[in-house]
Amino acid sequence: MLSAAIILSLGYLIWSASAGGTSGATTVLPVVLWHGMGDTCCLPFSLGSIKKLIEEHTNGTYVRSLKIGGNVVLDYESGFFVHPNEQVEYVCKHLAQDERLAKGYNAIGFSQGGQFLRAVAQRCPEPPMRTLITLGGQHQGVFGLPKCPTLTATSCEYLSRLLNEAAYEEWVQDELVQATYWHDPLHENHYRLGSTFLADINNELYLNENYIENLNKLKKFVMVKFLNDTIVQPKDSQWFQFYTSGQDQVIQPFNESKVYKDLGLDRMLRKGKLQFLGIEGDHLAISKAWFIEHLVPLLLLA
Template identity: 40%
Template sequence: MISLAIVSLFVSAGVGVVATPTRRPLPLVIWHGLGDRYDSAGIKSVGNLAQEVHPGTFVHSIYLDEDSDADRSATFFGQVDEQIATVCSQLSTIPELSSGFNAIGFSQGGQFLRGYVQRCNSPPVKTLITFGSQHNGIADFLAECKPTDFICRTASSALLSSKWTPWVQNRVVPAQYFRDPEDLDAYLEHSAFLADINNERPGKRNKTYADNLASLERFVMLMFEDDTTVVPKESAWFAELNRTTGERTLVEDRELYKQDWIGLKELGDRKQLEFLTTPGRHMELSDELLTDLFKKYLGGKVSGEKVESWVQDVEL
């Protein structure tokens, strides 16, 4: 075994040392939900918990504006296509993410992260976990707006009164993932985001969307059993609910899956698609649940920056 003194001698004599990669947990990217902020106490606690479970994890919370209030406003008002393009640019400039990362999306942040994967995915997502996300849209908007929360109340009023107008579809975020199975013609004609990202328009399907989503190592979707905010709650699993008859169509029985419009079937065939449930209402998450999920799905290793090693490149 080479002693430290001998190694130091080689270094002082100008003998080169070999750069070897370190190993660290995969970074984690978080996209928060409607009415939340990228720097809220809840989002910070999730990042801290991930670092406790997998020490050394680099955590990035996606923001649409560095001003906290403006970032919250952007969850209600903005063009989702532009927001995802902004995030594609944002993540591409972060060196720690360059080799890939895991991602978790809360509520609407989940389908938006999926939009990131399908549209750019550079750097690539390895495991995507979504919590109560509206992957198959919402057929009603039941956000609980406080009396003094004028941003929330304005968005709600605009969506419920004129959801298919160009002004609302290009400005009100929840309207852009509104989808009523009993009004599909209007949805396919006017939807500014979801109909595209779900590849539902005949003749306009983007193969890149399917290829990119199928590149995930794992796609985990969690549904809240008592969710009354997301209507229908089954949207979290890409399932479809006929609210008139109560009939539920699982994703495996939908054409979106059977024809593999967005890569879900390929993931399913490879056993890389998981559907989870948890008791509770929308976004009622315990540290115990998150800890279990983080232990099971996050923390894979990635080669890090090159660092100096005590191994020399000369024969002794």
């Protein structure tokens, strides 16, 4: 999730990048970006500047920041009200039509854009995604809304109550994006049967072998966790961990979770394809220097 307040915390990252960039004639794969909730593809003070930052440090590689719908208003609203399955289908179609991505691309997802891009990797192997980087992605979902800075206090209270009481009602799943990755550890069966997005891409309803095969085609799957995150609960979801079933206090070890094997993450770990990065700070609070030091080199790998 990404809000106007969180966008401001990206200020470290998105001021004008130095002109030096990456030297040499390194060929870099195109990069696809997917924003989080409360943001859009192209605002000059958020993903627009991130796009520029990547271009300047990768010899001008092609960067496509995804816009859902025909304009930024629709793109903004999609983060709240367009079902992720519909969004993923839309993105897959448009990526397949982009000739500049035909030989492959790297992808960076911000907050909920992270799990949406993972769904793209699992459902749409062409054009091929090579490296997936998720920043604060809720791969095991969320259970709690500690802040709703993009909404009024009344709206936030209503949204929290709605998710707590009726997240898995069909109409809520259809109308509210965040309900589709609401993961109630106290009622796991309700979650698995009611979630119309996350339970599917995590292979929790039935084993989709294509999801396992396609995810394992990635060369790298990099998960960035914000160690002082006050937005994502639990923050461990950013590293594909979650509460042990039946309670909401103890985090289950990564390699003991059902999804670890059911999604083929065990294979990826054995092959050295998984990378877990931690950074001090709140949700999406990344400095420009950290981004350049830790993430840009991942984009330079063939």
